[in-house]
Amino acid sequence: MIPTDSLPSIIILTDSLPSSGLGHARRTISLGQALQSQRCWVTYWLLPGSDTDPFESAGFSPTVLPDPAAPRFLGQALTQSPNHLLIIDTYLLPRDFYHELANELPGLFILTFDDHGEKVGLPVLGIMNPGLGADQILYPGRWKPFSAIGPEYMPLPEECLQTGPHPRMSDQDRQEYPQNILLVMGASDPERQTERLTRILLAMTGSFHLHVVAGPHYGPPEALTALCASDQRARLHIAPKDFHRLAASCDLAIVGAGLTVAEMLHLGVPVVALALADNQMPTANGLEQRNLGVNLGRFDQKDDCQLAHEISRAMAMPERIREMAARGRGLFDGQGASRLAAHVLSAWLRYQGKHSSTDAVVSAYRQAFVHPEPYRKVLWGSAEGMENRYALALEILGSVQGETWLDVGSGTGDFFIYAVKKNQMPSIYCGVDLTEELTRYALERCTQIADIGTKFCCQDFMQPVPGEPFSLVTCLGVLQNCGVGLKKAVARLAELVAPGGRVLVSTKNLDWQAFDEPACIPCPEHLWYRTAQLREAFAGAGLEDIRITGYEPRSGRLLPAREAHSVFVSAERRSND
Template structure:
């Protein structure tokens, strides 16, 4: 009698890296639909079940299953193994094909190839022969015997509970392993073909479009041929790292300020850090924002859940359930005592001069004068200080050599909201200059009365232009000769792009920070906005635009000082520290 073979898809809406991904559309159909559609092409699989959780968020998955004639089994959210055991019981499975719900390019014939090897060799788990390469991912056939042994022996092991078959890979002697022969049609590297992030979705959509394929009909073999012809497609999500078998992920909660008088600098750089945590370190990230609703749009656009909290002291821990990591990037917020009392494994802060830093494990700073004066007595916090820890508001500046021109370009950017009206102040000062340069004024998403301001600016001078609705300023950086900027995150981005800059400070703290940039040779510090007149701005711009040698020196200083990898560097540091804390907590107590 032939064994009954059942595919069990593990799926839930609460994915840490991209919540709700299993029902997000790909080529017009939910990702989960693609998985089911491809599994139904198998000649060996007799039934398909989805193993999801009892969390109310997963009601949507149950509804999908009902609408698509798929068995739905629900169990503990934090115990995938228990869900598989329940699914095997409900479907009376002899062989279970574990299927990830994030692999839209399953190949039914390859799955049958693995199942055949498992049965023929009477194994309990199957892998390809040693050193055999395959582009296929996301499936693991194993027997009911192996599942029963896992439940009996390893049901409390975190790898078994979360990854199920990952336990077999870490313990190869646990059950007999069959070895399937190489599968020539797919015997090549496929790169990253799973879906965990917005960039993964962009890749999947792009290849469907290039193959002109309907939903579920883009074969893996055709996809591999396409990637050989057009390898640049891989760059869409090549930076995303696959989560490992060992439980190194987790959930990070970012508490930051944004919108209105707070501007968008904190939000921009925290999005960059959140992307690095998600895409490179495998952590999920959610945001708790003090400020205005307008700050949430860019966060959500980047694929992260975000909520406003009720003021600087608002209850932000309610935004995330049991976060492993807390990251603070705020000017206003909870006091040191409140942070110390939070039950979070690892706490970190960015560019924070308040006492909150003393309640954290890690604190990251560029080498500014204020940081040198900080006292750390009585604190467990470890300060990381250096230009290498500077976080940009965009992950990569596409810098390119600039060609000298007779009419150089000045970029004027006063932040995302410009609450003090510095854009107009600068324009009124600059209009007095002879029109030997082009000035481009950035109107950010948080500006009030944008249309009226734009009309006023272009009416002041024929060489004034506006930049509106830009998602990023990398293109502007690559085409300008000098920038006039309100000091903040943008100053770091300009330095990393090699753009000489003139800084206006909106606070004494910003003026002092700008002095470090001037000292490093990256720009000119004009001082506090209230003490700088229009003629001071015009004189500084005219002087720098006419001094090509000094601009070249500033460009070199910026490129040598800030490498643009701060977000990636901090993410790796946080992930390593979190792993170390977990390792320490797992060690038995000394007798």
């Protein structure tokens, strides 16, 4: 169980409008309830004009925003707590909103729902796409550690989960299939496809019963009411309270290709889906590719005759379409919200640097210590790469001559050895490391090289360090795997450096341009940071003159940050602190 002080305060920014329906509301409410069960504080911010009833019925008190495109307002509200996590589920915000919010709060943890790749290129940490076609969308590799992609993460409404599945088909049912058809095009159906499909279905012969559902945002239903009244096979249900029970009683569902597809498959009801918007096409295509139902395509690309033909074909193959539904029920097992909530919290802990403990770090280095080569003892890829990093660090520092130098994560002591070899002699050197074996090894090597009161301490740098503060604090390759969150670690480094002194850190760069490609994924063993996130942490710790420079250990080159997987961050502590 996650300690309460490690849990985030979660803001879910979404919409519930006639133009967008209730899909965003239903899935985020389900996710919010699952997060609440994990003891998280959850609140909802809604775009102007949103219907608050679904949220209030679920026990939430949402805030309707006065201006949807006011990232500065949101940024000010979010700065009230350092533990905020923002989840966005709407397509109505302009792309500039995300960029302005990221500029306002560079360190804010943002996850966003995405159904058809529209969010690619936005400054967020990860994507949540629980759709049937999620695996067909190519997302940047940098999002992989924080993203939940695939239908196993689909959060279904509680009322759907509490409804029993559609009963198995009898021999008589097969002969008279379908007996009950559900027709629903979402909560609003702005394209008025419900009326169109009702006409198509009532023009067919057969003794079926047609249950036509107009959602709560459908608008004036007079034309639909008259149409249903013209045929005794049709019955109109306006915003039915028992929608899922009604759906489970039907043996065929003709639906919009949104969240309703997953709900019907969970209930075991065969699905024929019509895409009503671009963001529904991946689900419609995924339904067909996974052989879970019938894809009618996009509403404005099929005429009435084509739709009638394809629906008739589905009605003529009861065995096959029931097999499809059975596979779908196995996929949408009702645990999606719990899985997604667990993923959100796991991603949050990773972002906070709490995904691993200092004990785990020590254990990894103790196992590596058995290797004879110094670079392998500290889990480096090559001796050349390790030495190149030290050479580049000295190039950035200019000189360590005469400094009182604290090296955090000193490992084998090779940074100090390299500096001495280059005639860079500090007046005092202190190395701290978590691993006792490395500390002893470094002490034995380094005291033979220079007699300047060199010392190595086996301790956590978060604890008081003998001799602090120092004129120079270095921390190379530590932040990405030290068991301490970024802001907390940088704040401690700032405390360890004397006023007017310098800090130099090296760490992993999530902004590396190679991560734009889907196949290039950050190594999961490390934490990776955005440069804006690093800059915010250093500035927040009272450090100034912050400079971020990329570097390539193998070639020993300094590069622009976007061109490198690792970066140096150099800064100074104000002399009047």
